[in-house]
Amino acid sequence: MFRPSHFAAVVLFALFASVVFGITQRDTPLRMLRYGLYCFVLFVGAAIALSWIMYFIAR
């Protein structure tokens, strides 16, 4: 059984979703790569930001 940490699961999720978003939402390879990277950064960045917000709410 595969038991990744919560953060590892977020990174894997972001990676797979970003690849599909990049390929399907843009037309040229360079724009696909840029949009995929943009989505990846937004996924992971949003997860980190929300985690800190929840951390301070829970205190």
Added chain:
Amino acid sequence: MANPQDKKKDAGSGFVYLPLIAGWLIPGAGHFLLRKWGRGALLAASIVGMFSIGIAMQGKLYSSAKDILEMLGLAGDLGNGLLYLVSRAAGLGADQITITTGDYGTRFIVVAGLLNVIAAVDAHNLRTGRKT
């Protein structure tokens, strides 16, 4: 040399839904049919990888539609096409979620299905000439 009008006419001929159906049944197959090898391989690796990791994390495969959440989960799972059907037949996935990673795994499987639908629609758009 073919002009854009000829290209559009070619794009509309034949069974235009084949890449859509193939892409839904087998991740990436719609793009392979259109000879978009790189895109197809990346889509297949991402969707099959996400589904496999979901199964490895003891995610649940939805099999009934008793309430609205189960219905939505089943709709997402069905997006995986043959991956879902073969996994159900092989008895893969958990019946009940008992560990935290199982919950993540269930979401991975559902999202893999939704991403596969997006990829299949993209193959259809390529086939009809709506996307280049």
